[in-house]
Amino acid sequence: MINxxxxxxxxxxxxxxxxxxxxxxxxxxxxxLPSETTLQQxxxxxxxxxxxxxxxxxxEGLADYQRGRGVVVREQPERAELVPPAGAxxxxxxxxxxxxDDLETPEGVPVISVVAMDGTIGTYPADRWExxxxx
Amino acid sequence: MINxxxxxxxxxxxxxxxxxxxxxxxxxxxxxLPSETTLQQxxxxxxxxxxxxxxxxxxEGLADYQRGRGVVVREQPERAELVPPAGAxxxxxxxxxxxxDDLETPEGVPVISVVAMDGTIGTYPADRWExxxxx
DNA sequence: CGAGATTTGTGCGTATGTATT
DNA sequence: AAATACATACGCACAAATCTC
Numbered sequence: 001m002i003n004x005x006x007x008x009x010x011x012x013x014x015x016x017x018x019x020x021x022x023x024x025x026x027x028x029x030x031x032x033l034p035s036e037t038t039l040q041q042x043x044x045x046x047x048x049x050x051x052x053x054x055x056x057x058x059x060e061g062l063a064d065y066q067r068g069r070g071v072v073v074r075e076q077p078e079r080a081e082l083v084p085p086a087g088a089x090x091x092x093x094x095x096x097x098x099x100x101d102d103l104e105t106p107e108g109v110p111v112i113s114v115v116a117m118d119g120t121i122g123t124y125p126a127d128r129w130e131x132x133x134x135x
Numbered sequence: 136m137i138n139x140x141x142x143x144x145x146x147x148x149x150x151x152x153x154x155x156x157x158x159x160x161x162x163x164x165x166x167x168l169p170s171e172t173t174l175q176q177x178x179x180x181x182x183x184x185x186x187x188x189x190x191x192x193x194x195e196g197l198a199d200y201q202r203g204r205g206v207v208v209r210e211q212p213e214r215a216e217l218v219p220p221a222g223a224x225x226x227x228x229x230x231x232x233x234x235x236d237d238l239e240t241p242e243g244v245p246v247i248s249v250v251a252m253d254g255t256i257g258t259y260p261a262d263r264w265e266x267x268x269x270x
Numbered sequence: 271c272g273a274g275a276t277t278t279g280t281g282c283g284t285a286t287g288t289a290t291t
Numbered sequence: 292a293a294a295t296a297c298a299t300a301c302g303c304a305c306a307a308a309t310c311t312c
Contacts, residue, residue: 009299012232019231035277046301051278059194059242060229067278068308079226086270091214092227092245092261094196096154097147107194110227110245110261114268126227126245133249134269135221144280170296181282186297202297203290276310284302291295 014043014053022062022073033063033071061108061127074106079130087117092126099123149178149188157197157208168198168206196243196262209241214265222252227261234258 008016021027034042039050054071057063063071084090095103095111103111105125112129114122143151153169156162169177174185189206192198198206219225230238230246238246240260247264249257 011299016232037277048302049300052299056232060231065278066309068276068310070277070309084268086268088268090225090266090268092247094194094243094245096195097151097191108229110229112227131225131266133219133221133223133225146280172296183283184281187280200297201290202288203295205290205296272312274310274312277308279307280305282302282304285300286298287300288298289296291293 010043010045011049011052012056014039014045014050015056018053018057019060019062022057027073029073029075031073032069033057033073035070058106059108061106064106077128079128082112082114082124082129082131084114084122084131085116085120089115090131091115095123095125145178145180146184146187147191149174149180149185150191153188153192154195154197157192162208164208164210166208167204168192168208170205193241194243196241199241212263214263217247217249217259217264217266219249219257219266220251220255224250225266226250230258230260 018027018033027033033054036047036050036054039045039053040047043050054063054065058065058071062074064074065071091113092110093113095105095109099105099111100107103123103125105111105127110126112124112126112131114124116122153162162168168189171182171185171189174180174188175182178185189198189200193200193206197209199209200206226248227245228248230240230244234240234246235242238258238260240246240262245261247259247261247266249259251257
């Protein structure tokens with residue numbers, strides 16, 4: 001198990017295991033993932049490999065690093081309803097680091113960008129907002 | 136320049152320089168970024184550090200790795216208009232690796248998730264679709 | 271309060287494999 | 292065939308934040 005190169009990279013295999021534990025609910029929001037050291041021993045890999053596995057989950061918005069504490073399964077906040085102005089164009093993309101700072105969003109969370117017809121731009125963290133299509 | 140630890144990490148500083156070159160247009164879509172080896176020499180850092188800098192840009196959806204070729208500034212495809220069914224709930228999030236495979240989206244691109252009132256779920260790469268709010 | 275253990279953050283070096291040019 | 296460039300993996304070290312005692 002977790003047999004090195006090719007096919008699927010070791011760190012992706014480990015990431016898949018952890019992801020599954022999150023999706024099945026064995027690991028719940030707020031729970032800590034195994035530490036990098038633990039994963040290292042558990043799978044017999046280098047720390048960097050263990051870390052990269054966790055990196056994958058962070059990029060997916062499933063987990064957060066907390067230096068000194070560990071890695072925790074992300075809480076999914078309630079989404080409020082976002083109502084754009086009539087005729088606005090709505091897109092989604094990853095934020096710049098500055099935007100992440102401003103909006104206080106963790107990594108792995110896209111932003112919803114709303115461009116009104118007068119050119120006004122609104123930017124909303126996608127983990128806290130949703131749209132309800134009219135009709 | 137690029138003075139080691141703390142304040143801002145070296146790889147983030149390098150990422151900031153590259154990001155700026157993309158945003159100012161010095162590097163344009165389709166252009167190749169400096170190779171990891173070049174960055175390594177240019178900034179006097181380890182290859183891993185250079186790579187991490189580029190990783191940051193990829194996570195933001197600004198660049199793509201192409202093994203054997205280099206790292207290129209991502210082309211921004213045209214966005215088609217997505218029209219959800221009436222009453223649908225629209226959210227955005229990062230895709231799982233499986234979804235990325237299915238949808239053939241590069242890293243750093245969110246998906247738009249459309250949940251219709253009957254429970255049907257549609258998933259659309261956010262770099263190829265946009266919404267026009269009615270009214 | 272402080273000292274130590276734990277855990278992540280960042281950085282260095284090295285090696286080998288695979289894809290493209 | 293060879294050079295270039297990314298992909299993955301190993302190792303080590305020290306700093307900073309947090310937790311525990």
